[in-house]
Amino acid sequence: MNTLQYMQKKISTLEDGIRESWSAVRLLKDQTCPDVDPRWTSNGILEMCSESVDELFVATFDCIRDSAADAIRKTCELVGARVVFWDLREPFIFNLYHGGVEGARLETTLPQFDRVLNNVCALIDDTLRDIVVKSIFKASLEGYAWVLLDGGPSCAFSDFDVVMMEDDLNILKDLFVAEGEGLPRSLVEEEARFAHQILSLFSLRAESVIQLLMTSSEHSSIGLEAHKYGHRHLGDAHTLIRVLCHKKEREASKFLKLHYHLPASSVYDEAATEDASVKSPLMADLIKRSASFRWSDKGSSSFRSFKKKIQEATSDFRHVGW
Numbered sequence: 365m366n367t368l369q370y371m372q373k374k375i376s377t378l379e380d381g382i383r384e385s386w387s388a389v390r391l392l393k394d395q396t397c398p399d400v401d402p403r404w405t406s407n408g409i410l411e412m413c414s415e416s417v418d419e420l421f422v423a424t425f426d427c428i429r430d431s432a433a434d435a436i437r438k439t440c441e442l443v444g445a446r447v448v449f450w451d452l453r454e455p456f457i458f459n460l461y462h463g464g465v466e467g468a469r470l471e472t473t474l475p476q477f478d479r480v481l482n483n484v485c486a487l488i489d490d491t492l493r494d495i496v497v498k499s500i501f502k503a504s505l506e507g508y509a510w511v512l513l514d515g516g517p518s519c520a521f522s523d524f525d526v527v528m529m530e531d532d533l534n535i536l537k538d539l540f541v542a543e544g545e546g547l548p549r550s551l552v553e554e555e556a557r558f559a560h561q562i563l564s565l566f567s568l569r570a571e572s573v574i575q576l577l578m579t580s581s582e583h584s585s586i587g588l589e590a591h592k593y594g595h596r597h598l599g600d601a602h603t604l605i606r607v608l609c610h611k612k613e614r615e616a617s618k619f620l621k622l623h624y625h626l627p628a629s630s631v632y633d634e635a636a637t638e639d640a641s642v643k644s645p646l647m648a649d650l651i652k653r654s655a656s657f658r659w660s661d662k663g664s665s666s667f668r669s670f671k672k673k674i675q676e677a678t679s680d681f682r683h684v685g686w
Contacts, residue, residue, distance in 0.1 A: 365436055365439045365440070365443075365488060365489075365492060365496075366487075366488060366489050366492070368432045368435050368436050368439070369432075369436065369489045369491060369492055370489075371428070371432050372429055372432045372433065372436075375425055375428055375429050375432075376429075378425070379425050436492070436495070437495075440492075440495050440496050440498075440499040441499055441503075443484065443496055443499055443500065444496075444499030444500045444501075444502060444503035444504075445503050447480050447484065447500050447503065448500065448503040448504050448506070448507045449503065449507060451476075451480055452473065452476055452477065452480065452507075455472070455473045455476050456473050456476070456477075456504070456507055456511075457507050457510065457511065459473075460473065460508075460511050460515075461511055461515060461519050461521070461525075461529075462515075462518050462519065463518055465521060465525040465528050465529060466525075466528065469528065469532060470532035470533075470535055470536060471532070471535065474535070474539065477504075477539060478539070480500075481497065481500065484496060484497075484500070485497070494547065497540065497546060497547060498547055498551070498555075500540075501540045501547060501552065501555060502555055504536060505536075505555060505556060505558070505559050508533065508536065508559055509558065509559055509562060512529075512559075512562050512563070512566070512610065513562065513603060513606040513607070513610070514606065515610065519610055520610055520611070520612040521566050521610055521611060521612055522611075522612040522613070523567065525566075525612070526563055526566045526567045529563055529566070530560075530563055533556065533559055533560065533563065536556075537552045537553070537556055540552055558598065561598055562598070562603075562607070565603075565604070565607045566607060566610070566611060569613070569615075570608065570611060570613045570615035570616040570619065571615060573604055573607055573608055573611070573616070574608070574615075574616075574619055576599065576604055577601055577604040577605065577608070580599050580600055580601050580604060581601050605620075605624070608620055609626070
């Protein structure tokens with residue numbers, strides 16, 4: 365990556381040098397050969413040569429410059445993914461909130477984050493620092509979203525947990541802002557918007573998420589698209605079901621067991637679940653409505669395989685060959 369940045373700098377220097385050389389040659393010819401046929405002076409051959417030089421800049425130098433910039437961008441993305449999903453996979457991806465939020469907070473991972481950032485910044489050119497750090501920040505947000513939505517049965521979140529998770533996300537943002545010496549605060553807030561929106565879904569009651577799920581399925585059946593963030597959709601059925609799967613709430617567990625045949629969460633007692641459903645008229649009404657709700661063919665097909673996907677998601681990720 366440093367080599368690509370060096371190439372970009374030298375291309376600009378070479379371009380300026382060639383232009384200056386042609387200007388000097390033109391001036392010299394005008395001074396030494398004032399009586400020569402104009403076709404062979406600066407208005408002749410040198411003009412044609414100048415046009416050739418301009419074409420050289422457009423066809424060759426600009427192409428090299430653009431290719432180097434694209435290679436730098438892709439390399440930065442690779443560095444971000446490597447740092448988060450490989451170097452920090454154990455403390456961040458696999459262990460964050462594992463077994464409970466209170467005992468596996470983000471602050472335990474901050475020393476590793478800080479060390480990796482220092483190592484990366486020490487190796488790259490100063491002009492590339494912000495680009496690389498931004499890539500690592502974006503990858504860390506993707507990893508954080510993965511923990512929230514695909515963390516598996518060991519990650520279940522209550523309303524009290526959401527408060528701590530919001531604090532953790534703010535800590536992560538502050539780490540990359542670095543008291544004004546890191547990324548701009550406005551950029552950090554913009555990139556973290558999707559993660560905040562996911563947490564806002566977890567702060568809702570299960571009844572509200574189920575209503576959103578039914579609305580999302582209805583919209584998908586008529587071709588309306590949800591808001592996109594990369595490859596994820598904030599309001600699509602898969603995201604909402606993942607939120608329900610990771611909510612530590614009896615109503616969510618009962619809904620998933622009834623409609624998707626997912627096993628009830630181990631933190632709930634079946635009898636308590638039944639009692640809770642009786643005491644919640646709104647939940648009973650939602651379950652009744654969702655049972656008669658006409659899901660789209662596409663939604664029905666994806667839901668039939670959802671149980672299998674959930675069971676395989678965590679094991680596939682943990683055993684994938686890096």
